[in-house]
Amino acid sequence: MSLEHQLREDLTAAMRARDELTTATLRMTLTAVQTEAVSGRTARELSDAEVLQVLTREAKKRREAAEAFDAASRTELAERERAEGGVLARYLPTPLSxxxxxxxxxxxxxxxxxxxxxxxxxxxxxxxxxxxxxxxxxxxxxxxxxxxxx
CATH class of the missing domain: 1.10.10.410 (Arc Repressor Mutant, subunit A)
Known part of the structure; x- marks a missing residue:
């Protein structure tokens, strides 16, 4: 099963479970994946490695946004960004020490x-x-x- 297919299945499960955080995060991620797929001259299906790159980029955005919100004393928004990063972390390989x-x-x-x-x-x-x-x-x-x- 491809990573993109797994993301879509997990989105469906999150919607059924009424998990707003996971639903919103996976929707944003799948939109980024779709945008990447149609960028360039022709639309194409992304490989798992390319989907992983998109996931990594999205997770980095969440980390940076959380840091920016912390610096601006917006803790509730920083917590939301960290929670979204946690959802994305489920699909990323374990980080190196x-x-x-x-x-x-x-x-x-x-x-x-x-x-x-x-x-x-x-x-x-x-x-x-x-x-x-x-x-x-x-x-x-x-x-x-x-x-x-x-």
Missing amino acids: DDEVAGLVREAIAELGVSGMGAMGQVMKAVTPRTTGRADGGRVSAEVRRQLAS
């Missing part, structure tokens, strides 16, 4: 046999496919920078 990210970066540096900040792009290019959807790019970049600087 800091130790796991550090290990992946260490492996990439060893495989490439590079050192110094000039190799930042090479290491990021090697690590990014391994961490996509499981670790924030900024976190990975900071770890690469830290290891190359030492």
Whole structure:
């Protein structure tokens, strides 16, 4: 079963259960998936990897919105954004811990046999496919920078 199909089934179940939060979140997510599918020259069906990218992007939007609402002392809106992020987290792979990210970066540096900040792009290019959807790019970049600087 494709990820998009799973999202649609879960939306139907949430509507039947009258779960407003899950219904609203999945509707917004499926709209983003549909928008991605029709972007470009021709409409197409998205692969699970592409749907996962959309889910990751939507989850990041929720995190950033929650931070912005917290900064503006709008706690009720920040809580709503966090709750929506929790709904999306059900469909995302488990995030990598800091130790796991550090290990992946260490492996990439060893495989490439590079050192110094000039190799930042090479290491990021090697690590990014391994961490996509499981670790924030900024976190990975900071770890690469830290290891190359030492």
